[in-house]
Amino acid sequence: MSGIIVAGHTCVDLIPQWNGKFEDIKPGYLIVTGQMQFSTGGAVPNTGVDLKRLGLDPVLIGKIGNDLIGKITLNVISRDGDDLAKYMSKSTEAGSSYTLVLSPPNSDRAFLHYPGVNDTFCAKDIPFDQIRGQIFHFGYPPVMKRIYDDDGAELVKIFKSAHERKMITSLDMTMPDPNSESGRIDWKRFLSNVLPYTDIFLPSLDEILFMTRRKGDLTHTLLVDLTDELLGYGVKIAVIKIGKDGAYLRSGKIKKDDLLANLVEPRDWSEIEVISPAFKTDVVGTTGSGDASIAGFLAKLLQGADPDETMDFMCATGAFCTEALDSTSGVKHMRVIEERIKRGWERLPSRIGGRHER
Numbered sequence: 001m002s003g004i005i006v007a008g009h010t011c012v013d014l015i016p017q018w019n020g021k022f023e024d025i026k027p028g029y030l031i032v033t034g035q036m037q038f039s040t041g042g043a044v045p046n047t048g049v050d051l052k053r054l055g056l057d058p059v060l061i062g063k064i065g066n067d068l069i070g071k072i073t074l075n076v077i078s079r080d081g082d083d084l085a086k087y088m089s090k091s092t093e094a095g096s097s098y099t100l101v102l103s104p105p106n107s108d109r110a111f112l113h114y115p116g117v118n119d120t121f122c123a124k125d126i127p128f129d130q131i132r133g134q135i136f137h138f139g140y141p142p143v144m145k146r147i148y149d150d151d152g153a154e155l156v157k158i159f160k161s162a163h164e165r166k167m168i169t170s171l172d173m174t175m176p177d178p179n180s181e182s183g184r185i186d187w188k189r190f191l192s193n194v195l196p197y198t199d200i201f202l203p204s205l206d207e208i209l210f211m212t213r214r215k216g217d218l219t220h221t222l223l224v225d226l227t228d229e230l231l232g233y234g235v236k237i238a239v240i241k242i243g244k245d246g247a248y249l250r251s252g253k254i255k256k257d258d259l260l261a262n263l264v265e266p267r268d269w270s271e272i273e274v275i276s277p278a279f280k281t282d283v284v285g286t287t288g289s290g291d292a293s294i295a296g297f298l299a300k301l302l303q304g305a306d307p308d309e310t311m312d313f314m315c316a317t318g319a320f321c322t323e324a325l326d327s328t329s330g331v332k333h334m335r336v337i338e339e340r341i342k343r344g345w346e347r348l349p350s351r352i353g354g355r356h357e358r
Helices: 043-054 068-078 116-120 145-164 187-197 205-211 220-233 289-303 307-321 334-342
Strands: 004-008 011-016 036-041 059-061 063-065 089-091 098-102 110-114 135-139 168-172 237-241 247-251 273-276
Touching: 004 043, 004 289, 011 068, 036 043, 036 068, 036 098, 043 059, 043 068, 043 135, 043 289, 043 307, 063 068, 063 116, 116 145, 135 145, 135 289, 145 168, 145 187, 168 187, 168 289, 187 205, 187 220, 205 220, 205 237, 220 237, 220 247, 237 289, 237 307, 247 307, 273 307, 289 307, 307 334
Parallel strands: 004 059, 004 135, 011 098, 063 089, 135 168
Antiparallel strands: 011 036, 098 110, 237 247, 247 273
């Protein structure tokens, strides 16, 4: 039985080696770049491959088209293990998804994205009769039309099926394009429908501000308000990724008969707040760092680690990811990451202050 199943959005990232700035991009101008890198993209290949690189044996469930981009996607995923693509399904409903990633040094990245067959992904694409695991992670509903339609009804169906099989459910988001259909749906209603069936929710700050229709600078009060709303919807653990300021966790009441109690000690994880500052590193690229941090969180949760260790390892895995241009090659085995933390890896100052509060 695999410990972690990763399902949802699958694509391949096309990343030109580029040392310029976004201001250099002007209509009619030619910009010379370096070689093109092909990397995993989307929650399934990114978080899934990261888990493999950490030393785990994840199951990846995604959908690709029967085309050249699909072949590239399978080839890129299989570089980290031939078995990783075992449950990837092919479809002729649309083309394979891809993302053109513009990732200049020391800057956040921008994306040009084609959803492709991800828009058709639904509950029937998950072979629940063939898979078993302790954690079921789903990623990127905002770029999966069948998943965000009907206020998340299809995702509710998926998470109910996971719960019926005694799997802890975990959910990650990506930023909706405000100019697309995804950017115009009622995400608060989506969250109110889906989070009652979600054990762990791990959005970024920008994503959850957009989805809850909030604005404001990063403060501890803002994070408390946001997680109050998320916990109120029914999620057990809310983790907000805040980039160079680290990550923030709030949890609700965790009971001994909750599925989470199969992995963690309820007394340690119930009704707590944890702030983990980011680790100092030389950033080469930020592509996939959020997915890597989630892989780190889920890996430690699977081990039954306490909240502080889990959050620190989450931030450390994300930091390792930023030391490479692509989305996964910066991530190393768990032992390597743990050793760097033990050696006293320097932290960055965080605008939300303290280490943690209980």
